Amino acid sequence: SQQGEEDPQALSIQEGENATMNCSYKTSINNLQWYRQNSGRGLVHLILIRSNEREKHSGRLRVTLDTSKKSSSLLITASRAADTASYFCATDFISGGYNKLIFGAGTRLAVHP
Amino acid sequence: EAQVTQNPRYLITVTGKKLTVTCSQNMNHEYMSWYRQDPGLGLRQIYYSMNVEVTDKGDVPEGYKVSRKEKRNFPLILESPSPNQTSLYFCASSPGTGGRYEQYFGPGTRLTVT
Numbered sequence: 001s002q003q004g005e006e007d008p009q010a011l012s013i014q015e016g017e018n019a020t021m022n023c024s025y026k027t028s029i030n031n032l033q034w035y036r037q038n039s040g041r042g043l044v045h046l047i048l049i050r051s052n053e054r055e056k057h058s059g060r061l062r063v064t065l066d067t068s069k070k071s072s073s074l075l076i077t078a079s080r081a082a083d084t085a086s087y088f089c090a091t092d093f094i095s096g097g098y099n100k101l102i103f104g105a106g107t108r109l110a111v112h113p
Numbered sequence: 114e115a116q117v118t119q120n121p122r123y124l125i126t127v128t129g130k131k132l133t134v135t136c137s138q139n140m141n142h143e144y145m146s147w148y149r150q151d152p153g154l155g156l157r158q159i160y161y162s163m164n165v166e167v168t169d170k171g172d173v174p175e176g177y178k179v180s181r182k183e184k185r186n187f188p189l190i191l192e193s194p195s196p197n198q199t200s201l202y203f204c205a206s207s208p209g210t211g212g213r214y215e216q217y218f219g220p221g222t223r224l225t226v227t
Contacts, residue, residue, distance in 0.1 A: 103155045
């Protein structure tokens, strides 16, 4: 199965609420990244968190990383309709002597006005 | 403006007709890669290139070819497309290999093979 798996697959909330998405992975990682994708468009990088970091913030985004549980979460606070998109985690790990970046299947977030 | 461009954005073709999807970046990035995105499967890497004339297979390379003759360009070639290659394709670039850096993605190419 995939290295990174997001949970839930889909999330529907009202504007102003917080949205939390989770990512679990199987092998030790160097870093973990979160990306956003608006429908059918290219992915946009949100945050990169390294394996020795536990939390990172960027505006309304907060990412946590728990390497003991092999999991990460992305929190979007005070969500807006414009946050409607798919969110992907991507894990960076060593495979065959090279850094490898594996994407999960994503969480589809719908924020209703 | 720093960007990754892909052409064409949409393509409908028939089985067996060779096609090329172009990818170009203006950030002087060493690392470039191609992904395909299918519903429920996330992004899967097709091929990647760590620099000019250095390419290697990703997770789903069958039926695809690439070349890297110039640093800025990384075309994806389908010599004999088949319907199972119908997908959304993304080119990406980054300053270095793998996931050590953020990836910059192109806008995508939606390919339909009939």
